[in-house]
Structure formats: C-alpha cells, structure tokens
Amino acid sequence: xxxxxxxxxxxxxxxxxxxxxxxxxxxxxxxxxxxxxxxxxxxxxxxxxxxxxxxxxxxxxxxxxxxxxxxxxxxxxxxxxxxxxxxxxxxxxxxxxxxxxxxxxxxxxxxxxxxxxxxxxxxxxxxxxxxxxxxxxxxxxxxxxxxxxxxxxxxxxxxxxxxxxxxxxxxxxxxxxxxxxxxxxxxxxxxxxxxxxxxxxxxxxxxxxxxxxxxxxxxxxxxxxxxxxxxxxxxxxxxxxxxxxxxxxxxxxxxxxxxxxxxxxxxxxxxxxxxxxxxxxxxxxxxxxxxxxxxxxxxxxxxxxxxxxxxxxxxxxxxxxxxxxxxxxxxxxxxxxxxxxxxxxxxxxxxxxxxxxxxxxxxxxxxxxx
Amino acid sequence: xxxxxxxxxxxxxxxxxxxxxxxxxxxxxxxxxxxxxxxxxxxxxxxxxxxxxxxxxxxxxxxxxxxxxxxxxxxxxxxxxxxxxxxxxxxxxxxxxxxxxxxxxxxxxxxxxxxxxxxxxxxxxxxxxxxxxxxxxxxxxxxxxxxxxxxxxxxxxxxxxxxxxxxxxxxxxxxxxxxxxxxxxxxxxxxxxxxxxxxxxxxxxxxxxxxxxxxxxxxxxxxxxxxxxxxxxxxxxxxxxxxxxxxxxxxxxxxxxxxxxxxxxxxxxxxxxxxxxxxxxxxxxxxxxxxxxxxxxxxxxxxxxxxxxxxxxxxxxxxxxxxxxxxxxxxxxxxxxxxxxxxxxxxxxxxxxxxxxxxxxxxxxxxxxxxxxxxxxxxxxxxxxxxxxxxxxxxxxxxxxxxxxxxxxxxxxxxxxxxxxxxxxxxxxxxxxxxxxxxxxxxxxxxxxxxxxxxxxxxxxxxxxxxxxxxxxxxxxxxxxxxxxxxxxxxxxxxxxxxxxxxxxxxxxxxxxxxxxxxxxxxxxxxxxxxxxxxxxxxxxxxxxxxxxxxxxxxxxxxxxxxxxxxxxxxxxxxx
Numbered sequence: 001x002x003x004x005x006x007x008x009x010x011x012x013x014x015x016x017x018x019x020x021x022x023x024x025x026x027x028x029x030x031x032x033x034x035x036x037x038x039x040x041x042x043x044x045x046x047x048x049x050x051x052x053x054x055x056x057x058x059x060x061x062x063x064x065x066x067x068x069x070x071x072x073x074x075x076x077x078x079x080x081x082x083x084x085x086x087x088x089x090x091x092x093x094x095x096x097x098x099x100x101x102x103x104x105x106x107x108x109x110x111x112x113x114x115x116x117x118x119x120x121x122x123x124x125x126x127x128x129x130x131x132x133x134x135x136x137x138x139x140x141x142x143x144x145x146x147x148x149x150x151x152x153x154x155x156x157x158x159x160x161x162x163x164x165x166x167x168x169x170x171x172x173x174x175x176x177x178x179x180x181x182x183x184x185x186x187x188x189x190x191x192x193x194x195x196x197x198x199x200x201x202x203x204x205x206x207x208x209x210x211x212x213x214x215x216x217x218x219x220x221x222x223x224x225x226x227x228x229x230x231x232x233x234x235x236x237x238x239x240x241x242x243x244x245x246x247x248x249x250x251x252x253x254x255x256x257x258x259x260x261x262x263x264x265x266x267x268x269x270x271x272x273x274x275x276x277x278x279x280x281x282x283x284x285x286x287x288x289x290x291x292x293x294x295x296x297x298x299x300x301x302x303x304x305x306x307x308x309x310x311x312x313x314x315x316x317x318x319x320x321x322x323x324x325x326x327x328x329x330x331x332x333x334x335x336x337x338x339x340x341x342x343x344x345x346x347x348x349x350x351x352x353x354x355x356x357x358x359x360x361x362x363x364x365x366x367x368x369x370x
Numbered sequence: 371x372x373x374x375x376x377x378x379x380x381x382x383x384x385x386x387x388x389x390x391x392x393x394x395x396x397x398x399x400x401x402x403x404x405x406x407x408x409x410x411x412x413x414x415x416x417x418x419x420x421x422x423x424x425x426x427x428x429x430x431x432x433x434x435x436x437x438x439x440x441x442x443x444x445x446x447x448x449x450x451x452x453x454x455x456x457x458x459x460x461x462x463x464x465x466x467x468x469x470x471x472x473x474x475x476x477x478x479x480x481x482x483x484x485x486x487x488x489x490x491x492x493x494x495x496x497x498x499x500x501x502x503x504x505x506x507x508x509x510x511x512x513x514x515x516x517x518x519x520x521x522x523x524x525x526x527x528x529x530x531x532x533x534x535x536x537x538x539x540x541x542x543x544x545x546x547x548x549x550x551x552x553x554x555x556x557x558x559x560x561x562x563x564x565x566x567x568x569x570x571x572x573x574x575x576x577x578x579x580x581x582x583x584x585x586x587x588x589x590x591x592x593x594x595x596x597x598x599x600x601x602x603x604x605x606x607x608x609x610x611x612x613x614x615x616x617x618x619x620x621x622x623x624x625x626x627x628x629x630x631x632x633x634x635x636x637x638x639x640x641x642x643x644x645x646x647x648x649x650x651x652x653x654x655x656x657x658x659x660x661x662x663x664x665x666x667x668x669x670x671x672x673x674x675x676x677x678x679x680x681x682x683x684x685x686x687x688x689x690x691x692x693x694x695x696x697x698x699x700x701x702x703x704x705x706x707x708x709x710x711x712x713x714x715x716x717x718x719x720x721x722x723x724x725x726x727x728x729x730x731x732x733x734x735x736x737x738x739x740x741x742x743x744x745x746x747x748x749x750x751x752x753x754x755x756x757x758x759x760x761x762x763x764x765x766x767x768x769x770x771x772x773x774x775x776x777x778x779x780x781x782x783x784x785x786x787x788x789x790x791x792x793x794x795x796x797x798x799x800x801x802x803x804x805x806x807x808x809x810x811x812x813x814x815x816x817x818x819x820x821x822x823x824x825x826x827x828x829x830x831x832x833x834x835x836x837x838x839x840x841x842x843x844x845x846x847x848x849x850x851x852x853x854x855x856x857x858x859x860x861x862x863x864x865x866x867x868x869x870x871x872x873x874x875x876x877x878x879x880x881x882x883x884x885x886x887x888x889x890x891x892x893x894x895x896x897x898x899x900x901x902x903x904x905x906x907x908x909x910x911x912x913x914x915x916x917x918x919x920x921x922x923x924x925x926x927x928x929x930x931x932x933x934x935x936x937x938x939x940x941x942x943x944x945x946x
C-alpha cells in the first residue's frame with residue numbers, strides 16, 4: 001500500500017472525471033460529478049438503490065455514455081470512445097457468463113478473438129484459473145459451478161486482457177452471506193496483488209467499508225462524500241451519510257452558540273464550531289457506540305446522569321436506550337459487555353455518561369421525519 | 371488506511387471546466403448493426419408496406435389507373451351480393467367462433483385442471499389440424515356427409531354444402547389455434563386464489579365462475595378474436611364445401627381469379643382487413659393484461675384428482691379427439707379408396723397425380739422446395755432481425771419502426787397480402803418485377819405472411835438471455851458477430867428450431883396468399899388440392915391434402931427427435 005501510494009502523484013490521477021452528468025428526458029440521474037481516482041486505488045461507489053452509482057460506473061466505461069462531462073483514463077480523454085476502444089474489464093451482478101461455453105472458453109473468450117497463438121492463450125487461461133483457484137473446474141460449464149465459483153470465473157474473464165481498470169458492478173450481491181464474506185477478502189487480496197485500479201459499485205456499506213481504500217457515497221445522482229472508510233464513518237460530511245452508514249442517533253437541536261447546542265432540554269458542547277446564528281435549527285448526530293460510560297469523571301464536557309432502559313443482548317454488546325432525567329433526551333447506546341459487567345449496569349439503574357464533544361456531529365438542517 | 375487520504379477528493383471548481391454534451395463515437399459493431407437494421411427495415415417495407423399500400427391504392431383506382439375515390443365502395447355496397455356475403459360471413463364466423471372457443475375451453479380446462487390420463491396424447495391429437503391445409507377437413511366432410519357420404523343420414527336431410535359444412539370445417543381447422551391461447555391462459559393460474567376460495571367454503575361451481583373464468587377471460591377474448599378473424603378470412607373451407615353459400619373470402623377469390631376484377635377484389639380485401647385489424651388490437655391488449663395477471667410470487671396450481679370430474683373430462687376430450695381423428699381418417703381412407711363409394715379396396719390410384727390436372731407430383735416437389743426455402747431463409751431473417759432490434763445500441767427510431775413492421779403481418783389476412791403482392795409486383799416498372807411468377811416471390815410472401823409469430827418467438831428467446839452478454843463482448847474487444855455465432859445462436863437453438871418448424875408447416879399448408887401468386891412453373895401442393903377439387907377430382911385432392919399432412923407430421927416428428935436426441939447432446943450445458 002505504501003509503495004503504491006508513493007507512486008501516485010496527486011498531479012496525475014489515473015482516472016479523472018469532470019462534470020459528468022446524465023439525463024433521461026427530464027430526469028437527472030447524475031449531476032455534475034467530479035472525481036479523481038489514483039493508480040492502483042480501490043474505490044467503492046456506495047449508496048441506496050437509484051442513487052446513480054451504477055449510472056456513474058456505466059458512464060465512466062461508456063456502456064451508457066454520459067450526457068455531459070469528460071472522463072480521462074491514464075491521461076487520455078476517453079469520453080467519446082466506444083466501449084470496444086477502451087481499456088477495462090467488468091464483472092456484472094449477473095456475471096453474464098456464456099452458458100454454452102466451458103469455464104476455459106469463458107475465461108479465454110477475449111483472448112481467442114485477439115488471434116494470439118493457441119499455446120499462449122492456453123497458458124494465460126491456466127494462469128488466470130490458478131489466480132482464482134478454479135484450475136480443476138476448467139472443463140465444466142457455468143451452470144455446474146456454485147455462485148461463488150461463477151463469480152470468480154467472471155473475474156478471471158474480466159482480467160484476461162490485463163486491463164488497466166477493473167469495474168465491479170454489485171459483484172457479491174447475488175451470493176449468500178457466508179460466501180459473500182469470504183469473497184470480499186479474496187477480491188481485495190487479488191486487487192492488491194495485481195495493483196489494478198478498481199471501482200466497485202455496492203449498496204452494502206459493510207462491503208464498502210471492509211474492501212475499499214476510499215468510498216464515494218452517493219445520493220440522488222450527486223456525490224455526498226468522498227473519503228476513506230474511517231473518515232466516512234467517523235466524520236460523515238452530511239446528515240445523509242451519517243444516516244446511511246452505520247447506526248446513528250438523530251436528535252433535533254437549536255444552536256445556542258457556535259459550539260453549543262440545546263437538545264430536548266439538555267445543553268451540549270460540540271466541536272468543531274458551526275458558524276450559524278444562535279437559534280438555528282440543527283441535527284445532532286451521535287453513534288450509539290460513542291456514548292462513554294467508563295471514567296466519566298475525567299471528562300468535564302457533556303457529562304450527564306442517565307437512567308438505563310431495556311437492555312437487549314446482541315451478542316458482543318448490549319443495545320439500550322438511556323434517558324436523561326429532567327430533559328426529553330433519549331439516546332440509543334451500545335455498551336460493551338465488560339463495561340456492563342465492571343460497572344454493574346442494569347435496567348433502571350442511574351449511571352453517569354459522557355457524550356464526547358468531538359464525537360457529536362452537528363448538521364445545519366433539521367432532521368427529516370423518518 | 372491512512373494512505374488513502376491523499377488530496378484526490380472531489381474538487382468543486384473542476385465542473386465549471388467541462389459541461390459540453392457528449393457524443394460517443396460509433397464502434398464498428400454499432401455501424402454494422404445499424405446497417406443491418408436499416409436493411410431489415412427496407413426488407414419489411416418492400417415486402418409488407420408497399421404491397422399493402424398498392425392494394426389500398428387499387429381500391430380507389432379506375433381501370434385506367436385514375437383516382438375514382440369511393441366509387442368502387444359505393445358500387446359494391448349497392449350490390450345485393452355484398453350484403454348477402456357479409457351476412458353469411460359474419461354468421462359462419464360467429465357460429466364457428468362460439469363453438470370452437472367453447473370446445474377449446476373445455477379441452478384446455480381438462481388438460482390443465484384435471485387429472486385425466488394421456489394428456490400428452492390429447493395435446494398431440496389436438497395439434498393435428500395445424501398440420502393440414504384448411505381444405506382437408508372440407509374434403510373429408512364431403513366424404514362423410516356429402517351426396518354420397520357415409521353418414522349423410524346424420525344431417526337429417528340438411529345439406530352439408532353450405533353453412534353447416536363451413537362451420538364444422540372451420541371449427542376443426544381453428545381448434546388448435548384457440549386451444550393454444552386458452553391453455554396458456556388457464557396454465558397461468560395462481561393456486562393461492564383457489565386455496566383462498568376453498569377456505570372460504572365456496573362451492574366448485576362458484577369457484578369456477580368467480581376464479582377460473584375471470585382468470586382466463588383475456589385468453590378467451592383473445593381466442594375469440596383470433597378464431598373469428600381466421601374464419602372470416604379463410605377461403606379454403608367455404609371454397610370446397612360452401613356450395614352456393616357465398617362468403618367474402620370466396621368473393622375476393624372469384625373477383626380476382628375468376629373475373630380478373632382487381633379493383634373490386636381490392637375493395638373486398640379492405641373490408642376483410644377491418645376485422646383482422648380489430649382482432650390484432652384486441653389481442654395485443656388482452657395479452658398485456660394476461661401477462662400482468664400472474665405475479666412472480668404466484669404458486670402454480672396442481673390439479674387434484676376427482677373421479678367424477680376426471681371421468682367426465684376424459685369423455686369430453688375423447689369425443690373431441692375422436693372427431694378430429696374421424697375427419698383426418700376419412701380423408702386418408704377416401705384417398706386410398708379405389709373408387710368411392712363403389713369400390714373401397716385400397717389402392718394408390720388417387721396418388722397418381724402426374725396423370726391428373728393440378729400440377730402433378732411436380733407441385734408437391736415445389737411445395738417441399740418452397741417450405742424448405744421459407745424455413746431456411748425465414749428463420750435466418752427473422753432471428754437476425756429480432757436480434758438486431760433487441761441488441762442495437764440507441765438508434766431507437768429505426769428499432770421501433772422495425773418492431774412495428776414485424777408485428778404488422780399479424781393484422782393482415784393472407785388473401786389481402788397476396789392481392790397486395792400482385793398489385794405491387796405486377797407493375798412492369800417496379801424494380802422487383804422480375805420476381806413475379808417466380809419461386810422467390812412465393813417464399814418472400816410466405817415468410818412475411820407468418821413473420822410476426824416467428825418474430826415474437828425470437829424476441830422472447832432473446833429477452834431471456836443475459837442483457838450484458840454484449841457489454842462483456844465489447845469490453846473484451848470481441849466483435850459482436852462472433853458472440854452472435856458462438857453464444858447467442860447456440861443458446862437460442864431451441865427457439866430457432868421452433869421458428870423453422872413453424873415456418874415449414876405453414877408454408878406447406880398455406881393457400882390464401884400464394885393462390886394469387888403461383889405460376890404454372892411454381893404450382894404448389896396446397897393449390898393443387900384446391901384446383902383438383904375445383905375440377906371434380908375430389909379423391910386426388912384428398913390424396914394431396916393427405917400428402918401435405920404426412921409431410922408436416924413427419925417434419926414435426928423429426929423436430930421432436932432432433933430436440934430430444936441431437937440437441938440434447940449439443941446442449942449438455944443446460945443440464946446441471
């Protein structure tokens with residue numbers, strides 16, 4: 001990773017997307033998207049269905065050309081090029097394997113059309129089958145393989161011509177949960193080993209968080225946030241991102257000062273400050289796992305007493321609702337098992353909690369009714 | 371993870387720079403496909419639109435080619451012949467439709483909703499009439515109930531020549547068509563509805579009236595219109611057994627072939643176009659509704675055994691199947707009888723076509739050639755055309771046009787199409803005039819006549835393919851024709867064979883369009899049946915009709931073997 005990152009100069013991104021827009025009649029599917037992707041990077045487009053992530057992917061590779069904007073790949077403007085003149089491999093959600101051809105013929109499909117010598121093609125196909133661990137399945141037909149194996153065939157076929165760009169359109173969503181979890185790691189490993197620039201479209205936040213170097217969160221045809229999984233999770237740029245990724249407390253508040261907000265009768269500090277006039281209506285967000293219950297004495301800010309509500313045992317933690325007496329404040333909190341054990345927390349008990357100011361995210365808009 | 375926080379994030383000012391509209395260059399695949407699609411559009415324009423247009427023109431033209439407006443229509447409306455023919459046509463079409471759809475519904479219901487044995491056999495027997503020209507039942511009826519008929523007494527003194535004969539013949543001939551539509555409608559039943567009705571303690575009769583019938587209503591509407599159109603535009607049956615009972619379809623034939631009055635023939639043809647167009651519109655509408663009835667979550671209905679109902683259903687199906695077999699058997703028996711009804715010893719005397727009027731064995735060989743060419747070229751054109759319509763990127767206007775033109779023949783009766791062909795190709799300054807009187811024009815006309823159903827079959831098969839095959843090929847830089855040959859055609863082989871069989875059988879049996887187009891060199895078997903019957907050689911006519919039936923049946927049998935044996939080995943990938 002470090003070596004790759006060193007090779008990527010910010011001055012020369014591998015893929016440069018500018019002002020990309022797509023309209024279908026009066027409907028805007030993509031609105032002026034700007035994005036740069038570095039060489040060897042693994043980027044995930046994440047968003048709810050209909051957010052434009054697949055439209056963006058298909059516009060980038062020319063399968064459904066954009067209405068406006070430009071796409072540069074490796075310093076070359078490819079916006080107007082037909083698909084066959086571009087350099088990418090793609091894996092579809094359905095895999096689109098040719099059902100009447102063997103696995104070997106499927107993987108070698110693009111190679112056979114190049115007119116290379118048969119022996120060379122066979123060697124390359126063997127290499128690819130080994131790469132995805134399907135050497136012993138070469139003579140079977142796709143219908144005889146499991147979903148996960150079919151997915152790997154599609155991957156090998158996409159990589160056969162050594163493309164500079166790999167596109168994955170919901171590559172794992174047709175698989176059951178256990179296979180999906182295993183393949184996540186396999187695809188990620190393969191991508192790192194080959195160092196191939198990769199874009200993956202997904203609606204599964206866990207997939208994006210675990211696999212990608214950077215996540216592009218999209219909604220209504222726009223980019224909401226671009227950042228590392230860490231950044232997107234911990235410092236969501238908009239209320240939509242906060243809501244879409246992970247679980248979140250959404251609280252309605254009113255600004256008292258640039259760094260102070262009143263929420264249901266409780267006064268809370270937050271940082272960084274928000275430059276809005278006092279009295280502005282805002283949304284205050286807090287992740288359930290960011291509620292602090294240990295060593296609260298050492299944290300002066302946002303220290304509150306709270307009554308513990310019903311506790312649900314989830315497996316590796318407890319989920320509960322904390323009510324702050326004297327206010328209307330109810331907060332969902334995740335409490336670790338050892339904190340519950342050590343502090344003797346139980347339903348109906350009153351405990352001290354802290355809502356760390358740097359964990360509160362305040363957005364200048366009232367929460368949407370959900 | 372820290373590595374990724376490089377300054378590669380979205381930067382706002384960039385979007386100001388580029389906001390020009392994008393035009394994607396066309397790849398070679400795009401160009402080839404568009405050119406192909408334009409060719410298909412031209413082919414359909416020349417083979418359908420222009421001939422029909424020529425017919426329309428003719429109806430408003432005088433004998434010197436001058437425009438006469440509605441004069442022909444006025445003259446025709448004024449003649450009592452029309453009102454009589456029109457009334458007769460509607461009468462027999464209406465009667466045949468009611469009887470045929472009722473029988474087909476009972477038969478389809480028994481096949482889909484009861485546990486009668488030998489369903490496969492009953493299905494096969496019901497398909498028999500499709501393999502024979504419409505002339506065959508008419509000839510068989512002459513032998514059964516005609517002046518020297520075996521069972522003349524059964525008519526209680528009525529004559530078979532006239533409405534009775536026409537209706538029986540038409541019911542026989544249209545039965546398989548109605549059965550296919552109604553069976554499809556009944557097969558798309560949701561078991562959950564029946565379970566709910568039974569749980570609410572509805573009686574069997576009530577379930578039938580409130581669930582079964584409403585579920586099949588679009589199929590019934592569709593079948594009604596299809597049968598009505600088939601009957602009102604068919605002239606094979608009334609020509610043979612109609613006697614002096616005039617109907618519109620025979621009028622067209624008499625005006626054109628008998629009196630060489632092309633203008634009047636065109637006028638009657640246009641009158642026939644009306645019910646066909648109406649039926650086309652209703653059928654399209656009904657099919658859309660029918661498809662929506664069955665949701666993805668529906669549970670297929672498994673019929674439950676009920677001894678009484680099953681026995682009744684079995685008797686009913688046996689009666690219908692027996693009637694079909696009797697009519698077919700009579701034709702075969704009569705063709706083998708040495709001299710009906712005096713000398714019934716079997717002989718092949720009536721198969722000595724070369725010593726009779728009507729074109730001889732040559733016409734049979736012509737039919738074989740015509741049907742083979744139609745199946746070969748028709749399948750290639752239809753499938754490639756459907757593929758181009760489905761897979762060409764963008765180019766929406768031409769794709770829509772081709773799709774529309776491909777469905778048009780469904781609304782054009784064979785008689786009307788055949789007439790249009792004469793008017794269009796007979797013109798000496800038409801660049802395609804050289805086709806007139808050739809085998810090619812018969813093949814072209816027959817392909818077009820049966821284009822729509824074949825096209826829809828191909829489209830259905832293509833829609834079941836993964837839509838991303840072409841995207842994958844393009845990203846792998848494989849030319850699309852290669853994917854077409856290596857993947858699309860092999861995967862669609864069953865549908866392609868279906869289309870070929872459909873075209874072959876229809877080309878063997880068709881009379882209506884080609885009757886205006888054959889020349890002495892291209893006499894066809896089905897037309898030989900018509901002409902021999904006309905000349906009074908009824909037994910040889912029956913023999914030729916039997917030859918057509920046997921050929922169709924044999925090809926269908928071969929198709930069955932091919933799909934089971936040969937195809938099974940070539941399509942091993944379908945098995946898991």
